Amino acid sequence: MLTRRSLLAGSTFAALSTQAHPSAAATPPAGRQTPGIYRYRVGTFELTALYDGIWYRPITDTFIRNAPFAEVEGALADAFMPADKLTTPFTTLIVNTGRKLVLIDTGTGGQIAPSAGALRENLAATGINPKAVDLIVISHFHPDHINGIKDKDNGLVFANAEIAVPAAEWNFWMDDANLSAAPPELKLTFRNQRRVFSDIARNVTRFEPEKEIAPGILPLAAPGHTPGHTVFAVNSGDQSLLVLGDTAQHPAIFARHPNWQAAFDVDGEAAVATRKRLFDRAAADRMLVTGYHFPFPACGHLIKTASGYEHVPAEWRPNL
Ligand SMILES: [Zn+2]
Numbered sequence: 001m002l003t004r005r006s007l008l009a010g011s012t013f014a015a016l017s018t019q020a021h022p023s024a025a026a027t028p029p030a031g032r033q034t035p036g037i038y039r040y041r042v043g044t045f046e047l048t049a050l051y052d053g054i055w056y057r058p059i060t061d062t063f064i065r066n067a068p069f070a071e072v073e074g075a076l077a078d079a080f081m082p083a084d085k086l087t088t089p090f091t092t093l094i095v096n097t098g099r100k101l102v103l104i105d106t107g108t109g110g111q112i113a114p115s116a117g118a119l120r121e122n123l124a125a126t127g128i129n130p131k132a133v134d135l136i137v138i139s140h141f142h143p144d145h146i147n148g149i150k151d152k153d154n155g156l157v158f159a160n161a162e163i164a165v166p167a168a169e170w171n172f173w174m175d176d177a178n179l180s181a182a183p184p185e186l187k188l189t190f191r192n193q194r195r196v197f198s199d200i201a202r203n204v205t206r207f208e209p210e211k212e213i214a215p216g217i218l219p220l221a222a223p224g225h226t227p228g229h230t231v232f233a234v235n236s237g238d239q240s241l242l243v244l245g246d247t248a249q250h251p252a253i254f255a256r257h258p259n260w261q262a263a264f265d266v267d268g269e270a271a272v273a274t275r276k277r278l279f280d281r282a283a284a285d286r287m288l289v290t291g292y293h294f295p296f297p298a299c300g301h302l303i304k305t306a307s308g309y310e311h312v313p314a315e316w317r318p319n320l
Helices: 004-008 011-020 069-078 119-126 143-149 167-173 176-181 184-203 268-284
Strands: 037-042 045-058 085-096 101-104 135-137 162-166 204-207 217-221 230-236 239-243 288-290 299-304 309-313
Touching (some): 037 119, 045 230, 162 184, 167 204, 176 184, 184 204, 268 299
Parallel strands (some): 101 135, 135 162, 239 288
Antiparallel strands (some): 037 045, 045 085, 085 101, 217 230, 230 239, 288 299, 299 309
């Protein structure tokens, strides 16, 4: 009888594989990952998912405001995630409309976790010069979305890009009264936003929802995670993509448990309402979606289940 133990007792396999490939052991392991880029199309637009890395965010029993921690631990285990940590990948998106090169969100700038900050290296692998990016569009002002605007010396990474941000997001976070009223840990977020934006404020465009910011890119208000959190419909020809930003963080946790309010949501109830509204629409319309914290390449579809939603990742395709 073939048991797991007999399968794992590798001596037979090891012997076989050495005989079959006598030179295999002479090839040194690469010891590093391949570039994190993935291309796909929406109509005539070419999209590039651009991976910045991953953070295993430590969490405690206060992480989900409205569920017992034992349930959260169960969900982490069900998703094969480490205990007490939220697996948090970061994937930004480049949209080449044919006329403009648009970057949606900018990654961590290497300032959040040692295992994140690969955006510039991966951008180099795409062959795109950072100076060729025409427009940076920001979904919201959390550091993992804005820090990549600048390098560690406060220099602009995308020297020629116009920067466009949600007006509601700017109004909330750049208000000094809101900073003063914020709890200490949130003050760090406010200070980081001032570090990124204060000396370039004159050049930052603020946009309103429901008005295209570039041909085919329509911002839609999606408040809750932050007051001005914004998602984007990318439309070309008869095809669309919904860029969900942080409507949900890792789908194995927050699509499966859409009612959960995370500690980092500024307004937990609004975040849940927005998530369910957008996910219901995406599932009903069978829309292609991408989520900033979905597993790379972060695009795919959502289906409705009895208790929530399930993310169905896109297949790798060699041709666009
Ligand atoms: Zn985020």
